[in-house]
Structures are given as C-alpha cells and as structure tokens.
Amino acid sequence: MTPENIKTKVEAIASRRSVLAKLLEKDNLGNLSIDVTQALEEIDDLIAEFKVAFPDCTIVGDVSPTSAGINID
Numbered sequence: 001m002t003p004e005n006i007k008t009k010v011e012a013i014a015s016r017r018s019v020l021a022k023l024l025e026k027d028n029l030g031n032l033s034i035d036v037t038q039a040l041e042e043i044d045d046l047i048a049e050f051k052v053a054f055p056d057c058t059i060v061g062d063v064s065p066t067s068a069g070i071n072i073d
Helices: 004-016 019-024 032-053
Strands: none
Touching: 004 032, 019 032
16 A cells, blocks of 8 residues: 555545534434544544654545535434
8 A cells, every 4th residue: 555545545534524523513412422432533543643654745624524425414
C-alpha cells in the first residue's frame, strides 16, 4: 500500500466524521451513543497517527452529511 493510497483511505474515513458528530447530537440514541463516541475517538486517533506517520501530507477537510448524500434525520 502506497502513502497515497493510505491518504485516500484516511480521507474517506475522516470525511464521515461529521456524520457521526451530528448523529451524536440526537437524544434518542440510547446505548448507541457509546458506540458513536467510540467511533469518533477512533477516527480522531487514526487522523493523529496519520499526521505523525506522514507529517508532510494533509487531509482534505470534512464534508457535511448533506454534501456527502447522507441523511440521518
């Protein structure tokens, strides 16, 4: 796997972070909120590790849930 492939995959995961953050705002998640919080923490860890491993690469910013074609309502 090349650094560019890794960057593409990390960007794809990072672009979905905002969807999880918005989902966490819902008050009807119950126990699922624990899983969503864990997923957000793991995405943040992945991004941090990527930045350490590839300090010269930048990750393209987040996309909003609606621009990603995702509806969580």
